Amino acid sequence: MESAANLIKQLNRTDETSRIEVKEGRKVDRSVLETVCAFANEPGLGGGYILLGVKMTGLSLFPDYEATGVADTDKLQSDLASQCASVFNQPIRPDIRIEEVSGNLVMSVYVQELPEGAKPLYFRNEGLPKGAYRRIGPTDQRCTEDDLQLFYNSQETFDSQVVNGSSLGDLDENAIDFYRSLRARVNPAAEELTYDDQELLQSLNCITRKGGDWVLTYAGLLLFGSRKAQRRLVPMVRVDYVRVPGNEWVADPDNRFTTIDMRGSLLLLAQRAYDAVADDLPRGFLLPEGQLQAESLGLPGKVLREAIVNALMHRSYRVHQPIQIIRYSNRIEIKNPGYSLKPTDYLGEPGSRVRNTFIAAVFHETNLAENKGSGIRSMRRLMEGVGMAPPTFESEHAQDQFTARLLLHHFLTREDLEWLQGFAEFGLNDNQKKALIFIREVGAVDNSTYRQLNGCDNMKASMELRDLAVHELVQRKGQGRATYYVPGVQLSAPAAVPGAPVGGQSTQGNGRSTQGNGRSTQANSQTTQATSQTTQGSDQSTESFPALPPDLSGQVSQLGKWKTDQATMENAILALCSWQPQSMEALEYYLQRDRRYLFRKFVQSLLKDNRLKYSIPDMPKHPEQTYKTS
Structure with missing residues (x-):
């Protein structure tokens, strides 16, 4: 077991990690027990440490953790030991030690990972899956049905389950014929091609007998079901192709997006979705001297096809939500329900973890x-081969969503290099230059995205991002896994300011207009005149929050100062967000509760149940994010 002093040193190098969690240590509350549960459950983690009596000072630009001490060590140890023995489905015996660091007593708690057969650990009064937690990065996340499959090593996946109310009449013969033609191209001698349709579908586990009748499995309905059957049985399984003018989600309410809704056999749907997007993409060609065949300069078709197929193949079909392909002026974002079963740091490495086996x-x-x-x-190699930014990926376990982002922009072109000359005095390397261009296009960058853009490790990404923050080119937001970077003072400075980028940038209100190589970027910023809120960093004056209408004020005032049941608080949050979009700072002010709590x-579960939604859905961690009712 490591000493508390060494763990604090590690925190100051890397911030909170998957194996270290910091608590102030006033009491053993729910958040401490959730971390115990997550450390005990997370496969392959080997357990983790909880430090009570340590906190981040917040007085410096980067993490600065120090020992602040705990008051009553005996009571804290007793409370933790007794609750770990009683609140879960099985008793947990953490290793608890009291150490003195910088003259303060720190309680170090080591929680071992449970053996495979003993998982999952969960809160006894909540049951599964809601009462179980996993350790995802430096956060504790509620388990989903997919997580339970991981714990129990179940051979039965969702796509193998029977679809009640289905029959052989729900099949699409065109889809079956299309499968045969595709399979014949790969292996004309494949044995299954000699089967009749019923034998073929049975061999693929797409149909099975139930009560003497043939019924479809979810694999059969999704792969070979007709559109009519899918609309009746799985109405939210579809692909929405959304075309948004500009670079941000519905930036102009008078010029809203257009959408194409697609459903049908996944085999046919993959091609249909690809054609819809590919027809919209700008095309450029280069004819090298002495060559007879032109080279395409646009987004490689194989990259787009791979991204669409991955979304269809790996999405969670337990979640009643369509796949969204969002086409902005400068990028394509593909959002599918279901977090990545493979950690994003290992995407592209050999080996695949499959959610829908059939x-x-x-x-x-x-x-x-x-x-x-x-x-x-392969996607990364193809994008780099045409001089474009590699694809970036974001997996959100809490929101149960995976996003693939493809920038439609050639990196480090002559125009980019001219724009970057405005920052020559800072001595930036190529990695940092790519990050600045990415921020200009998308509005923010985090450590994971930085690593994907540049193919570097976590420590190198952290150091180079810190260097950008020191020069005030970027501004750090959040902490731990939620840390991300937005344009800083130097990146947002007008052209007249020394060191400003060529072409200049202007800041008006919360919007930012970037001129450089002929593009206009509003960087996912948002101006909400109805709320008259002024945001500067993460600080917000309470004077900027407008008074509530009388009926809403009465509902909020009835909540009481202390305990409020789940349904009552959720209704209050929904009422506030229905009145007008609310930030977490605003909810904290109106409800008089800590925003993290x-x-x-409440908010996390409302988002997961689709009762709340993001005002800026393409960037959940945006500094000006607000929430509104669905």
Whole structure:
């Protein structure tokens, strides 16, 4: 067991990690027990440390953790030991030690990972999956049905389950014929091609007998079901292709997006979605001297196809939500329900973790997808081959969502280099230059995205981002896994300011207009005149929050100062967000509760249940994010 002093030193180098969590240590509350549960459950983590009596001072630009001490060590130890023995489905015996660091007593708690057969650990009064937690980065996340499958090593996946109310009449013969043609191209001698349709579908586990009748499994309905059947049985399983003018989500309410809704057999849907997006993409060609065949300068078709197929193959079909392909002026974002079963740091490495085994097998056999984990590596290689930014990926376990982002922009072109000359005095390396261009296009960058852009490790990414922050080119927001970087003073300075980028940038209100190589970027910023809120960093004056209407004020005042049941508080949050979009700072002000408590206890579940939604959905961690009712 490591000493508390060494753990604090590590915190100051790396911030909170998957194996170290910091608590102030006033009492053993729910958040401490959630971390105990997460450390005990997380596969392959080997357990983790909780430090009570340590906090981040917040007085410096970067993490600065120090020992502040705990008051009553005996009571704290007794409370933790007794609750760990009683609140879970099985007793947990953490290793608890009291150490003196810088003259203050710190309680160090080591929680071992449970053996495979003993998982999952969960809160006894909540049951599964809601009462179980996993350690995802430096955060504790509620488990989903997919997590339970991981714990129990169940061979039954969702796509193998029977679809009640289905029959052979729900099949699409065109989809079956299309599968046969694709399979024949890969292996004309494949044995299954000699089967009749019923034998073929049975061999693919797409149909099965129930009570003497043939019924479809979810694999059968999704791969070979007709559009009519899918609309009746799985109405939210579709692909929405959304075309948004500009670079941010509905920036102009008078010029809203257009959308194409698509559903049907996944095999046919993959091609249809690809064609819809590819027809919209700008095309450029280069004819090298002495060559007879032109080279495409646009987004490689194989990259787009791989991203769409991955979304269809790996999405969680337990979640009643469509896949969204959002086409902005400068990028494509593909959002599918279901976090990545493979950690984002290992995407592109050999090996694949599959959520829908039978659907994945069919995609593999028809050569629409590979199952060796090399698809993302190929996407990165193809994008770099045409001088474009590599694709970036974001997996949100709490929101149960995965996002693939493809920038439609050639990196480090002559125009980019001219723009970057404005920052020559800072001596930036190529990695940092790429990050500045990415921020200009998207509005923010985090450590994970930085690593994906530049192919570097966590420590190098952290140091280079810190260097950008020291020069005030970026501004750090959040902490731990939620840390991200937005344009800083130097990046947002007008052209007249020394060191400002070529072409200049102007800041008006919360918007930012970037002129450089002919693009206008509003960087996902948002101006909400209705709320008259002024945001500067993360600080916000209470004077900027308008008075509530009488009926809403009465509802909020009835909440009481202390305990409020879940439903009552959720209704109050929904009422506030229905009145007008609310930030977490505003909810904290109106409800008189800590914003972290409100988000973890109420807002997070409302988002997951689709009763709340983001005002800026393409960037959940945006500094000006607000929430509104669905």
